[in-house]
Amino acid sequence: MCGLVILFKAQKLWLSHLLTSDPLALTLAQEAVAQGADTELKAKQVPFLFMPYMHSESRKIHEIAMVLFNREAAAGNLEFERRHKVIIDQFGRYPHRNKILGREPTPEEVEFLSQPGSSF
Numbered sequence: 001m002c003g004l005v006i007l008f009k010a011q012k013l014w015l016s017h018l019l020t021s022d023p024l025a026l027t028l029a030q031e032a033v034a035q036g037a038d039t040e041l042k043a044k045q046v047p048f049l050f051m052p053y054m055h056s057e058s059r060k061i062h063e064i065a066m067v068l069f070n071r072e073a074a075a076g077n078l079e080f081e082r083r084h085k086v087i088i089d090q091f092g093r094y095p096h097r098n099k100i101l102g103r104e105p106t107p108e109e110v111e112f113l114s115q116p117g118s119s120f
Contacts, residue, residue: 026052026061033068046073054084057093083120087112096120 053065069081095109
C-alpha cells in the first residue's frame, strides 16, 4: 500500500498537471492508516505514507495530519506539516498550485507568494 501512495505522489513530481492524483493518494493513505499499516512500516517509511495528508487542501485532513505527524516515527516532519497547515488555515488551499490548476490567485495569495520563504 505504501508503494502505491509513493507512486501516486511521484506522479506529481513527473507531471505537475497530475495534481488530480492527490485525492487518490490520500484515499489510499487513509485506508492504509485505518488498517494499521503505519504501525507495520519501518520508521523511515511512515512519513511517506502520511505525505498525502500534508498535501491535502482540507483543513479537516490537516487536523488529522497533525496527530499523525506527531507520532514518533513521523515527528521529524511535524514542523513541515505545521508550515503546510498554516497555509491551509489561512487560504483554504495552496496558493503555489494556483497556476498549475488554472486558479485565479487572490490579492492576499499574490502577496503571500511574494514573501521570502513562502515556497517549500
